[in-house]
Each structure stands twice: as C-alpha cells, then as structure tokens.
Amino acid sequence: MKAFRRAWSPLTAIALGALIAVSVTAHAADPDKKEIRFGATAGPYSDQIRYGIKPQLEKEGYKVTIVEFSDYVQPNLALADGALDANAFQHEVYLKKFSADHKLALSELVKVPTAPIGLYSHKHKRLDELTDGATVSLPNDVTNQARAIILLQQLGWVTLKPGIDPVKSSERDIDANPHKIKLVPLEAAQLPRSLDDVDYAFVNGNFALASGLKLTDALLLEKIPPYYLNLVAVRTADLHKPYVKDIATAYRSAEFKRVIDERFAGFSKPSE
Incomplete structure (x- = not known):
C-alpha cells in the first residue's frame, strides 16, 4: 500500500x-x-x-x-x-x-x-454491448481492485489463474481475457470522472453518490459480503x-x- x-x-x-x-x-x-x-x-x-x-x-x-x-x-x-x-x-x-x-x-x-461498488457507463446501456478492446476503469488500491475483478469474473469477462484467492486478486492474476479488455486502474475518487473516457467504470458507492450518480444507474451492483x-x-x-x-x-x-x-x-x- x-x-x-x-x-x-x-x-x-x-x-x-x-x-x-x-x-x-x-x-x-x-x-x-x-x-x-x-x-x-x-x-x-x-x-x-x-x-x-x-x-x-x-x-x-x-x-x-x-x-x-x-x-x-x-x-x-x-x-x-x-x-x-x-x-x-x-x-x-x-x-x-x-x-x-x-x-x-x-x-x-x-x-x-x-453503498456497493457498481459498474457504470455513459456510453452503453447494457452489459451485453461489450466489444473487443473495450476500456474498463477500476480502483487502483489493492482491496477495491479485487472487488472489481471479482465482478469481472462473475460477468465472464475475465477468468483468474488457478489457485488465486479472488479477495486478494489483482489484474496480474487474470488468466483469460477473451475480449482483450483494457483495464485502467485509477484512484477511486477519480473513477466517476473517467466515465466520459472509458466504456465502463467500476465506481465505489460513496464516490458514485458524491458525483451525482445513483445506485440505480449502475448496470451491475455488487452483493456486499460482510x-x-x-x-x-x-x-x-x-x-x-x-x-x-x-x-x-x-x-x-x-x-x-x-x-x-x-x-x-x-x-x-x-x-x-
């Protein structure tokens, strides 16, 4: 850290x-x-x-x-x-x-x-609009980046290397990236601003709300474990x-x- x-x-x-x-x-x-x-x-x-x-x-x-x-x-x-x-x-x-x-x-x-972390977009209205080479911004701090990668894996957009604990995962632990997604790690507070420049952005709930986004605007919301x-x-x-x-x-x-x-x-x- x-x-x-x-x-x-x-x-x-x-x-x-x-x-x-x-x-x-x-x-x-x-x-x-x-x-x-x-x-x-x-x-x-x-x-x-x-x-x-x-x-x-x-x-x-x-x-x-x-x-x-x-x-x-x-x-x-x-x-x-x-x-x-x-x-x-x-x-x-x-x-x-x-x-x-x-x-x-x-x-x-x-x-x-x-407030759960969510996947937002200003360019797409649905998750199935993902195209090859799409850009996805996500938090650059270790623990919140892992939360985003867990969601990427749940979506089927990436898979992790065998034996990797998802809670401790980072972009280095990604094994398969079939859509050749370009991950853009940013400081969490900057993620709402990145929405005009990327296809999708994972935004922590507090920064989403502070920037004027609504939780209901998210295309995907995390189910938060304890x-x-x-x-x-x-x-x-x-x-x-x-x-x-x-x-x-x-x-x-x-x-x-x-x-x-x-x-x-x-x-x-x-x-x-």
Whole structure:
C-alpha cells in the first residue's frame, strides 16, 4: 500500500497539524473528552454522521466536527496521528492491510451501512454491448481492485489463474481475457470522472453518490459480503473509552436505522 501514499497538500497539512495539536492537548487535559473529530470521505459516509450520528452525540453533550476527505489514504494517517478520533470510509480488508503496511494501531469499532461498488457507463446501456478492446476503469488500491475483478469474473469477462484467492486478486492474476479488455486502474475518487473516457467504470458507492450518480444507474451492483461492509475505525488504545462506546451506541440505535431507511435506500446493512 505504500505505493498509494501521497503527500498531503499544504492546506491539509496545516489544518491537520492544528487538529493534532488540539488533540494532544485535549487528551492530556481531559481523559473523558467531549469533543470528537470524525473523519469520512465526502458523500454518504459523512452524511450518515451528519444526519444520524452527530445529533445523537450532541444530545449527550459532545461537540462533533466532521472532517471530509477525498481519498483513502489520509483518513487513516490522520486518525493514527491524533488529528481525528474516528473515521468512517473503509472496510475491514482495507483497514487490516493499510494498518499492517503502515504499522498503525487502528481497530474496527462497528460496521456501517455501505453503498456497493457498481459498474457504470455513459456510453452503453447494457452489459451485453461489450466489444473487443473495450476500456474498463477500476480502483487502483489493492482491496477495491479485487472487488472489481471479482465482478469481472462473475460477468465472464475475465477468468483468474488457478489457485488465486479472488479477495486478494489483482489484474496480474487474470488468466483469460477473451475480449482483450483494457483495464485502467485509477484512484477511486477519480473513477466517476473517467466515465466520459472509458466504456465502463467500476465506481465505489460513496464516490458514485458524491458525483451525482445513483445506485440505480449502475448496470451491475455488487452483493456486499460482510468483510466488504464499511466500518468505523478508532485508535486501538481508545477502544474502551467512553466516547468510543457512545459512538458505537449511536450507530446501533433505532434512530440511526431510521435515518438510513429514509436517506440511504439501497445500502447494504450490517447484521448487528
């Protein structure tokens, strides 16, 4: 995953630096903190916090600040550095690999309703319009690329080499590509923009919704297994702190479930 780490912009670095300074002071001065900095990718996951979680926590006396991100790298680095107290944007496969690769002590708190990855097109109305040499964009990060390749295999557009675990697959593991599809790996946030340039694009649900696409616009939607449901992550050392338990309680509440039913139709929901 180190290949996907990039430098923060100067403004982001300044902002997160200020948050880190505040965080260190707050942790030292107030072990029972009442201020929560919650990171999320812009779109449905920040909106879930805004409409379903923040109001509940504020009733409990917390001040909640939502920090939005446009990529899958910075939220975990900011959480580990103390600039955030929790984040919501990733599934457990990504969290475990990113934490291991970057030696971060981060843990899952609770799974959240998740928008499935979908196959979209601005050029085609059906999947059977695939032609030889078609271009297909897909995420360039390891775990989400595997999700797209699993769907490609389900469609019969590619087959994997014998013995390959689909959950860990990449474009290098493709054995047969009968239509000579040209795969175009891109950063997940850029995939909606690629729709004007490719035949088909696999787009993560949060970025699809944030770009104005609807889940019902997809030509194919993933059936999300539990390990691909998104989650709330916190620092491992904070797992048993009161504010973390209050976050978990808010996500498991009937009030949050009502918000999901009203605002996030079509999302896959955790069983808990």
